[in-house]
Amino acid sequence: MAAHALLITSDLHQNNYALSKLLAPLSSLHLNYATSLFLRIQNPNAFLSNTIIRARANGPDPRSALSLFAHSPHHDAHAFAFALIACANSTSLWEGRQLHSQVTRNGMACGDCFLRSNLVRLYVQCGRLADARLVFDETPGCVRDNVIWHAIIHGYVREGRCTDAFALFNDMQIEGVGVDRFVATTMLTACAHVGALRQGRWVHELLSSGVEVDDYVGTALVDMYAKCGCIERAVKVFDEMPEKNVHSWTAMIVGLAMHGMAAHALRCFDKMQALRIRPDPVTLLGVLTACSHGGMVEEGLSLFSSMVNKYNIEPEHPHYGCIVDMLCRAGRLNEAFDFVKAMPIRPRASVWGALLSACKAKGEVGLAERAVEELAGFEQCMDGAYTELANLYACVGRRGDAKGVREVMGSERVRKTPGCSVIEVGGEVSEFVAGDEVHPLMAQIREVLAVLNWHMIKVDEKILKV
Template structure:
């Protein structure tokens, strides 16, 4: 009886652990009571160390190394912990050990696939896919199929993802959602919207997660018409519960697509709001230059009891930046730690540097850059370079370019901007030498890119690209426009046809 009581007490304490200090104390109790020899008991210790946010996967591997015969649960827990911490090499190592000692089960396969979540790990993901197919796992396990599909999407290997998706005999809403979200993460909003239309044709009804993903895609590429259609779809054609997640996505979409009034309308009708909802609305006001509305929304948020996070503060600083409210911006920036317990991140410093640059306070901006607790990235030095060009400050422009080239040796626009600074100051020799360096280091200008929504479809155009199916007609129309502009006949022609509509 006494042994059972000790067992229950130890297990209870193991479940109550909140940090490694408490865990190690429980582990010591296990050792003194002899429970460290019990594989079930030690698995609880390993599970906390490997998978808890406050755990220590290194401690878990140390415990693992002292086990004579680890069971499948412990192997899977270690592999899962490695995957959660984005350690593909550790996950592969323990996966190979498990294959050697016990043979892999579908849990181990799904966990190790989850470790490949960055484009740099795609090669290992493909190797694992090959291993799974050769082992016959893929033929009968839908869960493994989803894991492989998600792996390709996480690694932004959308060609592989789409090929695997098209080969699947049964494609439910989960599979469609995985590929759709992969397109959105990769920035290919046009492909996501096209695939969503294919999903409609196939007869698969989207769920709330899929709809929220597509609304986010519309926000990212500015597809207002598609976003409106999806909003109408979830209200009338396929009624869904407009929960806080979907409503927040709608607020963000309307704001980013230029319809701030519609964003406000959705926001004010929300029955529930969280920190993301308030942040989306504040950010919407910010991008529209409505700083006072953003500040008012922030005060409403505080009165509602919602605590802001670092993204909320960044949206608020952005509002002050766009409106030139330097004093208010620095008041918020300086109170982040005191009032909200939020340490400024690089993005916050970058926003304040940009605010100073817009105000012409270039040396104050340089002082702030030099005081940053982290290494300034290209975005910060880029703000200083642009402001130095606008104000003709050659010394700071040269300093900013040197810092930028240290970060990005093949940066395509730094020498161009520096050359323009020299040219504006009539230092034509320096301007020519700056331009010459572009060819010497093999820098090639990154072509410009733009998106436009036409009749519900989003088209992407890249400077100099001729891949669009109507590229010949587009370039012919451009040549005609250039010709008409050169002859000054375009203006009268355009006004005679469309001028009256401006007043309707």
Template sequence: MYAKGGAINDARKLFEKMPRRDSVTWNILITQLTKLNKIDKARELFDQMPDKSVRSWTAMIAGYVQCGKPKEAVDLFKQMEEAGESPNEVTVVAVLAACADLGTLDLGCRIHEYLDKCGFMKNVRVCNTLIDMYIKCGCLEIARSVFDEMEERTIVSWSAMIGGLAMHGEGEEALKIFSKMTRVGIRPNAVTFVGLLHACSHMGLIAEGREFFTSMTRDYGITPELEHYGCMVDLLSRAGLLSEAHEFIKNMPIKANGVVWGALLGGCRVHKNIELAEEAIEHLQVLDPLNDGYYVVLSNIYAEKGRWEETARVRRLMKDRGVKKTPGWSSVTVNGEVHEFVAGDGNHPQAEEIYQK
């Protein structure tokens, strides 16, 4: 009760005084600690557990995913396997989400095989997470096959497929899926419209994008959020309608964020509009001052126009404000273990051996 009420310190003290603690008590406290983002404390408690059930492992793995630590989630899942504990449906949902974040396709595929053997593929949430994992790992065809084989689909299933198709440049197919969805009586939600607007943006379907944006409120009573506004600005900017995109931003009922102004800046980069690019940067310097990407885009626009003094000025501005270019990074899975690398970083424990090759 203490833990669920948020009084975690009182709950911890009470827990320490308990002469006998069952797994349910341990699991509740671990879950509440992860919800409060106290992931290290949760892990400390987890490691002290004398007997870990599948729910204990799942609570800790899911906690890592919720706290933005997918690598730790995957590592712990492997420890769970080594301990001989079989995952349940909740476990695999958490691990698949971690695989999606890391792009660890091999583990995701292995879990997919496990799901088939255990009969978990009838679980809609499991299938939805599996679709998301394959989409984020670039395996659109497999994601589509999972989607097509589902006996039951929720709006999450449809929206994931629409968004995935749009993300991978299959905008026309995304619109077909939407038409099929509406024919079977599924009402779109806010996430669905993000995918549809992305599809229209990548295909240059201006009229269709405007209609989708309008229909959100008119037909479905969905209030557009910043992400929808950002998609519309991206749609107009990609098409070269920069003045209209600018007016659209100014008339937004909510304050534009860095993503919205960044979409306009991206259009200015493609269509060489320095004036609007400079205005976008003025806003971005306030909204997202340490994002090096925006400065680099403006610098490149100046360079392409041969305005070298302005290019140098932007570089000086970055230096003066302490904005550093973000180094590239990548990850690779070897023998089931995820290794992360950052450009110019030699801190990997096997760095000497790696660079010799």
């Protein structure tokens, strides 16, 4: 503000060069004031226009950047790129397509990788992965940098198409494009999602060729190794990290919790607090998960009750769900049911589903029936609910009731959602869905299953003879 006043008193408030030194830092500190200042400039140059458009595009109201772009006389490649960022951040597909048409007509999009990267990002953010891939494929290989590679790989990971992301990453290596921290982190996220340990190790090895393992990359490595079953390696990476933020500690706590190492997770949480690193909601969820898996019910309940007073964090649905799961694992089903009924927010299907699964494991028919009644308000979950209830009836000998539930499923045309599994063999990730016949090696898979079945029959025959 004082600097602006100095420009006015020095009669430099319309000097583009002087204003450029003020507008750039001001736009990151006081965006509305910077916008007001810009609108008072009589003849802003391209640099000033692009500065404020970029700032608004990355601000809380990205669409306001499009209005500034429309009224700007300077429509160079940078201006279009920042306008595309605004469209991506506000998922304004129609306006983005208009900009795409303009840069195609004027030839700007031909060899400008920054512009094309933002086109890819626009379509990814708007859920148009096919359009994003088309823009990427039309980009000449000689101008593809790691920014555009990251944009398209991130798009596939975001859509859960990790196998395609792995294929793109392989192509990126073949083209000799270096791996930066953003590409590496996205690939590690994909590896963690499908449990592709071999691919994750490969990415880790590539990082050793020059990419610093900072808290951002280190957190992704810890998460990947933990989710791929290598908790010892995750701990090693965590211990070697020069700096750790709240996300790094959270990844380690959640990883230990996933592996049933509840005591280690709680000690890690204590160390984090000793360093005065304030936990976030995800951190506390990880600790509650550790308590649930480790049977530490009283510790979990104590932490949950102190979330607001001690950490100023309002419990969200996942926290409530974790407490229900913890009580169910401990066999305290009635207490879990009372806890759900007393929740200040409407319980989601996952909470009632956890209670229903626990009822099936404990043979608690009465509570299971009440849980199914509550799940009736979630139509998308009734397939699992009916199946669980029918199996419970069968387990306790009420076969007539089990048959009745399955008849209801048939009359209401409720079909169980098919299960899905993912396996990595030789660095290749394969996905299998129950009832699916599209896998390219299905014939060979059936042959192997037939051989295994034959061997199991022979083993059974030998056991019967004994």
